[in-house]
Amino acid sequence: xxxGNRRFVSExxxxxxxxxxxxxxxxxxxxxxxxxxxxxxxxxxxxxxxFDQGLGDLFVIRVAGNIxxxxxxxxxxxxxxxxxxxxxxxxxxxxxxxxxxxxxxxRQPTEKQSRNLHxxxxxxxxxxxxxxxxxxxxxxxxxxxxxxxxxxxVSASHLRHGSEVLEELIEQDGLLVVGAEYSLETGVxxxxxxxxxxxxxxxxxxxxx
Ligand SMILES: [Zn+2]
Numbered sequence: 001x002x003x004g005n006r007r008f009v010s011e012x013x014x015x016x017x018x019x020x021x022x023x024x025x026x027x028x029x030x031x032x033x034x035x036x037x038x039x040x041x042x043x044x045x046x047x048x049x050x051f052d053q054g055l056g057d058l059f060v061i062r063v064a065g066n067i068x069x070x071x072x073x074x075x076x077x078x079x080x081x082x083x084x085x086x087x088x089x090x091x092x093x094x095x096x097x098x099x100x101x102x103x104x105x106x107r108q109p110t111e112k113q114s115r116n117l118h119x120x121x122x123x124x125x126x127x128x129x130x131x132x133x134x135x136x137x138x139x140x141x142x143x144x145x146x147x148x149x150x151x152x153x154v155s156a157s158h159l160r161h162g163s164e165v166l167e168e169l170i171e172q173d174g175l176l177v178v179g180a181e182y183s184l185e186t187g188v189x190x191x192x193x194x195x196x197x198x199x200x201x202x203x204x205x206x207x208x209x
């Protein structure tokens with residue numbers, strides 16, 4: 001995944017090959033995605049493009065604020081159990097609108113928000129609330145930065161501990177759930193949560209970048 005992101009950042013993309021007719025025919029018969037991505041719906045962070053992957057490579061779930069609700073857990077369970085995928089990446093990003101909206105809502109609560117939108121803000125709220133109680137509240141940029149990462153950590157932890165199916169796969173079958181942040185400014189993905197250093201070379205090979 002890191003290798004793919006490096007290709008994206010340096011604009012050496014292989015996307016056309018990954019989406020070729022031959023590849024389409026190959027995956028029409030069945031898929032074996034090597035990673036499950038739970039990312040934000042933001043139009044600037046399409047998982048396949050920022051990791052330079054093609055058809056059949058990634059099983060992607062996108063929802064504003066990369067939050068974890070039952071249907072997201074179900075999607076991860078489905079892919080991990082059915083396709084044997086053993087890497088889950090929760091992918092947040094800088095300047096996430098869902099984080100900004102949550103901060104706004106906590107600072108100036110408004111009744112105007114729809115109930116459905118509220119259900120997203122509610123999932124992000126605990127991460128932001130904890131930070132608003134610290135000195136970070138005086139530093140808007142740092143607050144957003146830390147809130148993005150805190151929200152990724154919460155989602156990753158929720159996936160690790162919020163499902164018996166996933167817990168079992170983690171303990172017995174090597175399923176790995178990690179957290180990462182994509183920088184809108186540089187295009188670089190920083191894997192900051194859940195990676196065990198000694199595991200990296202193995203992952204790099206297994207993940208087929
Ligand atoms: Zn976002």
